Amino acid sequence: GAVVSQHPSRVICKSGTSVKIECRSLDFQATTMFWYRQFPKQSLMLMATSNEGSKATYEQGVEKDKFLINHASLTLSTLTVTSAHPEDSSFYICSARGHGRTSDTFGNEQFFGPGTRLTVL
């Protein structure tokens, strides 16, 4: 089936630094990628939608200057948390949606990465 990877799986950084998280579709072309944020034992909150070659669309309340999203190719999207602070500590998950008829046996069309645990000290 379609595979989405994220790198790094976990990162610890100092307050004020910037952190880049990569999301890659390994065996399909992802025309759309989504970035989610999840606090412990809570639901996923959609942060933004990115389409290859165009600016990301951010959800209400998400600061686009703080969470920079780039979707430069059909297999790679990056999320950069700028000037990170402890309150940005969270689990960040991306998902990718393929072009055309990318789907698995049960009709899944959106594939999730394994997540990145960000801890800001």
Add this chain to the structure above:
Amino acid sequence: AQSVAQPEDQVNVAEGNPLTVKCTYSVSGNPYLFWYVQYPNRGLQFLLKYITGDNLVKGSYGFEAEFNKSQTSFHLKKPSALVSDSALYFCAVRFQGGKLIFGQGTELSVKP
């Protein structure tokens, strides 16, 4: 506004017993509904979806879900629970463009 709700934070089931994880939705038009499972510190795994057609949808790992339009529900079920089914389960509704909105999540605990 379109949304999904999972009324139970936690469901406890004995191994071998049937399990049900509840989900209700509020959408305009025809709903596109999904169930995902999440294991600790992992991303989401797709279980099944309802778009149209049969109200009973079969999915991965022996799970199934029943779409009930009159009750606006989409409960997840499995006839015989396994300890390995213990995880966090999310119901979701899909918007145009593929955007998913998730319910609060239900933690399923299956005891031997």
